[in-house]
Amino acid sequence: MTAERLADALRAEHAAIYAYGVLGARLDAATLPVATAAEAAHRQRRDALILRLNALHATAPPAEPAYALPAPVTDRASALTLMIGVEERCAGVWGQALAAVSGDDRQLAVDALTDCAVRATRARTLAGVTPATVPFPGR
Amino acid sequence: MRTGEKGRVHSRRAVLAAAVGLAGVAATGACDDPGSAASHPVPPDPLNPFYRDTAALLGRYEATIAAQPGLAGRLGPIRDAHRAHLQALAREIGPGLDAQSSAAPSAGASGDSTGPQPAPLTSLLAAEKQAASAARSVCLTAPSYRAALLGSIAAARATHVVVLS
Numbered sequence: 001m002t003a004e005r006l007a008d009a010l011r012a013e014h015a016a017i018y019a020y021g022v023l024g025a026r027l028d029a030a031t032l033p034v035a036t037a038a039e040a041a042h043r044q045r046r047d048a049l050i051l052r053l054n055a056l057h058a059t060a061p062p063a064e065p066a067y068a069l070p071a072p073v074t075d076r077a078s079a080l081t082l083m084i085g086v087e088e089r090c091a092g093v094w095g096q097a098l099a100a101v102s103g104d105d106r107q108l109a110v111d112a113l114t115d116c117a118v119r120a121t122r123a124r125t126l127a128g129v130t131p132a133t134v135p136f137p138g139r
Numbered sequence: 140m141r142t143g144e145k146g147r148v149h150s151r152r153a154v155l156a157a158a159v160g161l162a163g164v165a166a167t168g169a170c171d172d173p174g175s176a177a178s179h180p181v182p183p184d185p186l187n188p189f190y191r192d193t194a195a196l197l198g199r200y201e202a203t204i205a206a207q208p209g210l211a212g213r214l215g216p217i218r219d220a221h222r223a224h225l226q227a228l229a230r231e232i233g234p235g236l237d238a239q240s241s242a243a244p245s246a247g248a249s250g251d252s253t254g255p256q257p258a259p260l261t262s263l264l265a266a267e268k269q270a271a272s273a274a275r276s277v278c279l280t281a282p283s284y285r286a287a288l289l290g291s292i293a294a295a296r297a298t299h300v301v302v303l304s
Contacts, residue, residue, distance in 0.1 A: 091294065098278070098286040110278050110290040114271075117294035121301050131216035132302055135223040137294040139287065 003058035095138025184235030198255035206257035271296035
């Protein structure tokens with residue numbers, strides 16, 4: 001159960017890293033550093049998850065060569081829309097993991113969920129979406 | 140260590156289940172004998188202090204928005220989130236919600252001068268930071284069936300800190 005949920009989280013992190021590679025190219029100089037920092041954070045979570053799954057002797061799913069995006073990314077607005085969607089989706093996967101893990105894994109999950117929620121809020125603010133917060137991130 | 144924690148979770152669940160069972164018996168019995176309900180009180184839920192703190196935080200937002208309606212646009216969604224959290228916590232606690240918690244003061248309703256006072260934004264920001272940290276701690280020690288709700292509340296509070304900063 002624990003390994004399955006962590007593997008789900010790893011798949012979501014792989015997809016997020018791919019998405020940032022696409023959307024970063026459409027951002028302006030003022031917004032790009034936010035996306036760059038977000039991508040680095042997702043890579044860090046991915047690495048932590050691979051280590052953890054190895055320690056559990058569970059299979060760490062590899063990244064896909066490409067992922068289907070929900071909409072074409074053609075400009076700053078569509079790039080930010082994708083960023084919001086990616087962070088909301090990751091938050092959801094981490095939120096589902098929370099009920100299935102304990103100890104250090106729960107700490108990993110709640111911190112990852114919180115970071116996704118914070119990045120989604122930053123992206124909504126940059127996109128001019130109000131309110132920039134949701135009552136129950138990841139649910 | 141993990142086994143021990145699991146054991147505690149199970150035993151707490153068992154206690155909770157027993158409590159719910161007792162409450163059910165008490166409620167059914169109340170039809171025949173009104174005195175029996177009082178003899179089987181539901182034990183206080185460990186989330187009660189967190190519920191009270193959440194109610195107090197909501198009260199501060201209500202008082203601040205009442206005093207400065209111009210802040211409603213910025214603070215309203217945060218106030219609404221705290222209210223939604225409070226309702227979700229009440230549902231989660233169920234019959235274990237103690238009377239003191241459910242009677243927590245609400246500035247909007249009471250208008251009582253001893254209720255929550257309007258707070259400057261810096262004070263709300265400090266309160267949110269503390270509340271986010273508290274929710275994270277509660278999430279880490281709660282039984283697993285409550286972890287998703289508490290983690291979501293912790294995450295929401297962290298986003299409030301971003302908006303208020």
